Amino acid sequence: MQYVGRFAPSPSGPLHFGSLVAALGSYLQAKAHQGKWLVRIEDIDPPREVAGAADAILKTLDAYGLHWDDGILYQHDRYDAYQAQIEHWLRNGEAYFCQCTRRQIKDAGGIYPGTCRHRMLDADGSAVRVYIDSPVTEFFDIKHGVMPLDPTMAAEDFIIKRRDGLYAYNLAVVMDDIHQGVTEVVRGADLIEPTGRQVSLYQKLGAPQVSYLHLPLALNADGNKLSKQNHAPAIDNTHPGPALEAALAFLGHPVPAELQGAPVEEQLLWGEKNWQINKLPNETEVITAF
Structure with missing residues (x-):
């Protein structure tokens, strides 16, 4: 079976460093398995959406060399x-x-x-x-x-x-992963707790369960999770190199000295060739200075 991974951001704001870590980890895990990497926009909560955020997210991924396979799936179409x-x-x-x-x-x-x-x-x-x-x-x-x-x-x-007619995250994410043929979910450790509910839905739907890999959450110096709710700053699209290098290092894969400052495509290729799960931090939360 071909490996299929995905990155599924919500359009509630621009990508920040924590988002980049999740996107990068899922991308490298997919490419290290010669698999497909999909992007899905999880836009099932309109009150939390920011106008233009979905397009901004896609432009940021493109700027960082994180090019997806196949078309974009938008949850509102489901x-x-x-x-x-x-x-x-x-x-x-x-x-x-x-x-x-x-x-x-x-x-x-x-x-x-x-x-x-x-x-x-x-x-x-x-x-x-x-x-x-x-x-x-x-x-x-x-x-x-x-x-x-x-x-x-x-x-x-x-x-x-929900009572307001909106569909719940747990249902949508499981049905969409099944629909897209996702074989492994790589995401942040903040989603460890809902995993049990999602596994129960796989069972109810009679679908093969995916495998899971939870990456460490990026915390700021105060110990708070980098998130849109905490107003984490957007990463820079015009100079993606420093943030990408920092994200690789955060995931336990610092680029060698000769690749520091290299184009993102070269750094990503190095990441694909050198990606090892045992190099990932053992902690589920790590403070970042970036």
Whole structure:
């Protein structure tokens, strides 16, 4: 089976250094396996989107030599597929409508207790939750081995369509990875916890589970994750070399002295030839000075 990897940013702002680490790691893992590297724009949450961000992300990837294979998939083109699957599960009794509020769930201890499982509610003003009858309490990560998960959270019937009509990340990401033939998911360690829910969806969908590799999160000097929410600065499209070198070093693959300052294409080619998972940091969070 051909290796297929992907990078799936949300268009909520420009790429920052942490995003570059995730994109670079997934790209090099795919190319080291002579595989395909896809890019998907995860635009299922319009209130969080920034106008022009999707195009800006693609231009940044191009500037850094991270050229994708095949066309770009936009999640907003997949709404019909998500809805069809939800309706199938509703008919089969594998999903149900829920009207519990965040306050009610918080008052119940923070984990949804299954209040609406047997209430037979209708769609009006409801979210949709999926039945979880076989909780996934651990998964295998290529770098970190067996990763245990919170068993209480693993047993929660989680939302697959929000009350406001928007589709949930866990459903969309799994259905799209299956649709695109993704064989391995390489992403940041901030997505370790949702992995159990995603594995449970693979099981419900009867699809072969992908393998997982979680890369360390980039933290600033204060120990906060570099993120769009934390206003991490955008990386420079006009001079990509320094950020790319820093990202390679962050991932345990510093370029040799003779390649420092070289065009990004040369650095990436070196990265493909020298990529080794055992060189990745063992930590799931690493402070960066970049």
